[in-house]
Amino acid sequence: MVSVVSRPKARVLAPVVASVGALALLLTGCGAGGGTSAQGSKEFTYLTNVENTTIRGELEALSKDQCKAENEAAPLKIETVPQTSLDQKLQLLAGQNALPTQFAAGNAPALTQDLDKSGNVLDFEKALKDLNISDAILPGAASTIKSLYGGKLNVLPYQYNVEGVWYNKKLFAENGIEAPKTWDDFVAAGEKLKAAGVTPLSASGKQGWPLTRLVSGYLFSDLSPDALKKVADGEAKLTDPEYVKAAEAIADLGSKGYFGQGIGSIDYDTAASQFLSGKAGMFYMGSWILSNFNDKAQNKIGEENIGFMPFPKVAGGQGIDNQYAANVGLPMTFNAKKYDNKASAWLKCIATNYGSTALKDKNSISGFKLSTPVDSVPPLVKSTQETVNNTKESVLWFEALFSTKATTTSQTNAAGLVSGSITPQKFMELVQNDLNTK
Numbered sequence: 001m002v003s004v005v006s007r008p009k010a011r012v013l014a015p016v017v018a019s020v021g022a023l024a025l026l027l028t029g030c031g032a033g034g035g036t037s038a039q040g041s042k043e044f045t046y047l048t049n050v051e052n053t054t055i056r057g058e059l060e061a062l063s064k065d066q067c068k069a070e071n072e073a074a075p076l077k078i079e080t081v082p083q084t085s086l087d088q089k090l091q092l093l094a095g096q097n098a099l100p101t102q103f104a105a106g107n108a109p110a111l112t113q114d115l116d117k118s119g120n121v122l123d124f125e126k127a128l129k130d131l132n133i134s135d136a137i138l139p140g141a142a143s144t145i146k147s148l149y150g151g152k153l154n155v156l157p158y159q160y161n162v163e164g165v166w167y168n169k170k171l172f173a174e175n176g177i178e179a180p181k182t183w184d185d186f187v188a189a190g191e192k193l194k195a196a197g198v199t200p201l202s203a204s205g206k207q208g209w210p211l212t213r214l215v216s217g218y219l220f221s222d223l224s225p226d227a228l229k230k231v232a233d234g235e236a237k238l239t240d241p242e243y244v245k246a247a248e249a250i251a252d253l254g255s256k257g258y259f260g261q262g263i264g265s266i267d268y269d270t271a272a273s274q275f276l277s278g279k280a281g282m283f284y285m286g287s288w289i290l291s292n293f294n295d296k297a298q299n300k301i302g303e304e305n306i307g308f309m310p311f312p313k314v315a316g317g318q319g320i321d322n323q324y325a326a327n328v329g330l331p332m333t334f335n336a337k338k339y340d341n342k343a344s345a346w347l348k349c350i351a352t353n354y355g356s357t358a359l360k361d362k363n364s365i366s367g368f369k370l371s372t373p374v375d376s377v378p379p380l381v382k383s384t385q386e387t388v389n390n391t392k393e394s395v396l397w398f399e400a401l402f403s404t405k406a407t408t409t410s411q412t413n414a415a416g417l418v419s420g421s422i423t424p425q426k427f428m429e430l431v432q433n434d435l436n437t438k
Helices: 018-029 054-064 068-073 083-095 109-117 124-130 139-148 169-174 183-195 209-222 227-232 241-255 268-276 287-293 341-362 379-390 404-419 424-436
Strands: 044-049 076-081 102-104 161-168 199-202 280-286 306-309 325-327 332-334
Touching: 044 054, 044 083, 044 341, 054 068, 054 076, 054 341, 068 341, 076 083, 083 102, 083 109, 124 332, 124 341, 139 325, 161 169, 161 287, 161 379, 169 306, 183 199, 183 241, 183 280, 199 268, 209 227, 209 241, 209 280, 209 325, 209 404, 227 424, 241 404, 241 424, 268 280, 268 287, 280 287, 287 379, 306 379, 404 424
Parallel strands: 044 076, 044 102, 199 280
Antiparallel strands: 102 332, 161 280, 161 306, 161 325
C-alpha cells in the first residue's frame, strides 16, 4: 500500500521468496569496505518508492518548518525508485554497504529481517528510548510492527491503516439494526438488509483479499490473535477443523446471498461504489478508503451516514475486544550503520511532529502520537484517528505471513469460496499445500 488513501496491493506485504537468498549472498560476499562509509553522512539521505508522494512530501514540509535546524545540519536528500524495483535496489545497496540513512523497508518483512541480521536496520525501541520519546509510536502501531517483524520495532509507521466494517447508518436505522457486536448479530443484520432488498455486504471477489480478510477476522476472533502465526510456524494447519470452521462461516454468508450476485466479477471500485450509492449496507475495508468517502462525487449517501465498527466478536472466541486488523503501508526504516547524532536529531523531529502535520496537511493517518491536536479534518478521518489512538493491540490479515504463491492461491480462490464453487475444506487445502511447498 503506498498511502493511507490508496487501495492495498496484495504483493506489497507478501513475503519475498527468491530474492531473500540472493540478498543473503550479497551480504555475505560484500564487506564493509565497499560503497559508502559506515559512518553517518553529511546528508539525511532517503530512498523511497516513487508511487508514494505523501511521506516524502511531508518530510520536505518538515525540513522547511519544524525540522529546519535538523535539515540545515544534514540536508534531506530524496531518491525514488519504482516499487517493483525497490527490493532489487535494496539488495544491491546492501551488498555495497551503501544503504541511505532512511529507506523504504522493502515489500516484505522477510527482506527487512535479513537486513536487520546484517546490521542495516535500526532498533527503534532503543533509539526512541534513548531520545526519551518512547511513547512517540502509538501502542496499536507498535503491536502491528512487532507482529510483522518477529517482535522487533524495526520500522516507522508513517502510515497506519486499520480495518473494520463500515456501515450505512441510515439503512441500519430504517431497518431497526444496531451496529453488530457479535458474529451472530452480524449475520442477523445481514438477513434484515437482504429482506429489505439491500445487498448486506459489498466486497470485491475479483481482487479476493476483501473476502479472505473476513476469514482471518473470524479466525483471530475465534481462536486468538496469533492463529495465523501458528500456521506460519508449523504449529497448526489451515486444514485443522477449527481453521476450516472460519472458511465455512464466510462461505455461509455467500450461500445466504449476502454478497449479492456475480461476486467474482466485482472489483474494488465497484464494491466501493455499491456501498457509497446505498446499494449495500456494510463494507469491510481499511481506513485508506476514507479518500473515497470524502469525495462528494463518489459518496452519494453522505459522510454523516457512515459508521465504523470492529470485526464482530465470535461467541466464546479467544480473540481481543475491538478487534481491528492493521498494517503500516510500505514501512520505512533507518540504517543503523549511518545512525549518528544528525540522524538521531532527524528521528526525534520526525517522531514528534509527523503525526500531526500529515493529518493536518493530507488527512493522512499515521502510527505516530499527535504532538498537537488537529481539528481541521473531515469528521470520519477524525473519528478514525481516535480509533487508532485508542487501539492498544491489533491483528494482521490472512496472507500477512504467507508465501507469494500461497497468497495468490488464497486470493484467486476466494470468490469461489463464497459462491460455492469450491468447498471451505478444499479452499484451505489449496492454500495449505502452497504453504507446505514455499
